[in-house]
Amino acid sequence: MKNWLREHGLAMRDALVRLGRHFVATILNLLVIGIALSLPLALYIVxxxxxxxxxxxxxxxxxxxxxRSDADQGDAQSMEARLKSHPAAARVQFITKDRALANLEKSAGLSGVVEELGSNPLPDAFVVTGHPDQAEALESLRADAAKWAKVDHAQLDTVWARQVEAALRAGRATVAALGLLLGIALVAITFNTIRLQILNRREEIEVSKLIGATNGFIRRPFLYLGALQGLMGGGIAWGLVLLAVNALERELGVAVSLVSPSGHLATLGLPETAALAGLATMLGWLGAWLSVSLHLRRFEPA
Amino acid sequence: MIRLLGVSKRYPGGRDAVKNIDLGIARGEFVLLTGHSGAGKSTLLELMAGIERPTTGSVTVSGQNLGRLSRAALPFLRRRLGLVFQDHKLLFDRNVYDNVALPLRIAGFASADIPKRVGAALERVGLGGREKHDPVGLSGGEQQRVCIARAIVHRPTVVLADEPTANLDDAYAREIVTLFRHLHEAGVTLVVSTHSIGAFGGANARQVELRAGEMTNPQGART
Structure with missing residues (x-):
């Protein structure tokens, strides 16, 4: 066990030395991997x-x-009673047109414009909040209420949210496809890097095999090289996405609070970071493994 | 220690490198494989090291029939041998120490043992204190001695050397022959190929001559 650990430690050190020895090439490779990984990652964050x-x-x-503008207080009271008795309604709030105007002036800073209009153009309204799992019942209520005599327009606010959800499903499929393609790109980049490393170390591999090195012994530093390259590329992708999220938060300013009550955009948490690190490492390792397995066969002796 | 029975090796293209070789080498023996270039000396050594596999016949080293060993097992056999190459096969991006230490690292020797063994091997070939030197700055004879140090650093019982004195002037060649004599006196089984038998004149060695892949003195086979 101690020997096994020592051999792996030496292989990892060898891989780190190789990465450091070709510093500029290493940085360029890592940037390519980082940028490739950051694209699906950024889309995922959005x-x-x-x-x-x-x-x-x-x-x-x-x-x-x-x-409707001709609805009086009696109509409003009768409608409120009907709404409150409906099983889909959790809360019913009546907002008079005066209160609606006051809210509009306060939130949108339109006091001057409203004064020029001369009269309040807004209607009285009921806002019915449904139970979280009663969206369909609320839709049925909307269809009924739209036919009531004194209702001018009935609008269910979940419709757009459902449309967004449908768009999100399409977006997630895109992220998966993009992630798969760029994952393959990472494997290909690592494959090629390791191929060049193998060619550079051809003599060393040949001599090592002649004096008793197993394929596992020869393969090990290359696998560490691929895995480390993947891990570091993943780290660069993580950093790029964090920088982009921070920049976006500064650009959007107050608008962020509309999207997130915390005032911050969602970013990569610990589970996502761990998954990114694991996946990038695994893809780098896979690229290296494919490359070494393919190219070691060409070296004599078998 | 080493036994070849009816060994032939035919390379792709139909050339027979060695034909119907019967040869036995006892533990601690010093055998010189002689003959002109292309006689089959190197092929015979490669067959003994498991680098090549015979087309027909069997090669047994330390009781193990190499033909029956799996590809995965062959590297472990080679770790028990010491191999000296005509072109040294040193790694020029590493210093002398790292070159000599390579077999020990491959075999998984403890880190604490490696400097001692490397130092001892370099002392034995007369290159003590040259650990930090780059091989590229050494003479041909010194490079060959580094190659021999690498071959003996793990204290193998069998050393196979392919033309170790080729391309060396007489003085360097004499140094190498002296080294092999010392190894033989220490009980190492030695099989050395050479086309210049004169260089090994003083060595107490059995001569096996090859010509066009065949032994010219089968009576010396001792199978």
Whole structure:
């Protein structure tokens, strides 16, 4: 066991020395791998943020009923009673047109414009908040309410969230396809790097085989080289994505709080970081393994 | 120690490098394989080292029939041999120490043992204190001595040397022959190929002559 660990330690040290010896080539390779990995990673982060926003919006579906301008207080009270008795409704809130105008002035800074209009153009409205798992019942309520005499327009706020979800599913499929393609690219880059390393070390491999080195002994430093290259490339991708998220947060400023209550965009957590490190390492190792397995056969003696 | 029975080797293209060789080498024996270039000396050594496999016949080293060994087992056999090459096969991107230490690292020797063994092997070939030198700065004779140090550093019981004095002037060749004599006196089984038998004049060695892949003195086979 001690010997086994020592041999692996030596192979890893050898791989690190090789990476350091060809510093510029190593940096360029790592940048190529990092950028290749950062593309699907960045897309994944964007989708995660949009997904979090849409889930937050869809968690409590809301139905808004805009009343006709001729609806009076009696109509409103009767409608409120019907809405409150509906099983899909968790909360019912009546917003008068005066309150709606006040909210608009406050939130959008439109006080001057409203004064020029002379009269309040907004309608009275009911906002019905549904139970999280009752989106379909709320949709049924929307269809009924749209036919009520004093309802001008009924709008269910989950429709767009569902559309976003559909777009997200397409986006996730794109990330998977892009990830697969760029994963193959990482394997190909590592394959080629290791091929060049093998050619550079041809004499050493031949002599080592002649004096008793097993294929495992020869293969080991190359596998570490590929795995380390993948891991470091993954680290660069991680750094690039973090930099991009920070830059985006600064650019978007206050708008971020609309997407995320915490005021920060979602980024890579510990599980995602660990998965990225593991995957990048594994792909680098795979590229190296394929390369060494293919090229070692050409060396004599068998 | 080493036994070849009915060994032939035919390379792709139909050339017979060695034909129907019967040869036995006892433990501690010093055997000189002689003959002109192309006589089959190197092929015979490669067959003994398991670098090549015979087309027909069997090669047995230390009781192991190489034809029956798996590809995975062959490297472990080679670790028990010491191989000296005509072109030295030194690694010029490493210093003398790292070249000589290579078989020990391959065989998984403990880190603490390696400097002592390398130092002892270099002392034995007269290159003590030259560990840090680059092989490229050494003379041909010194490079060959580094190659011999690498071959004996793990203290093998059998050393196979292919034309170790070729391309060396007389003085360097005499140094190498002296080294082999010392190894033989220490009980190492030696098989050395050479086309200049005169260089090994003082060595107490059995001569096996090859011509066009065949032994010219089968009576010396001692199988």
């Amino acid at each position: 989708l995660e943020n949009v997904s979090a926003f849409s889930q937050q919006a869809a968690a409590e579906p809301q139905l808004t009923l805009f009343l």
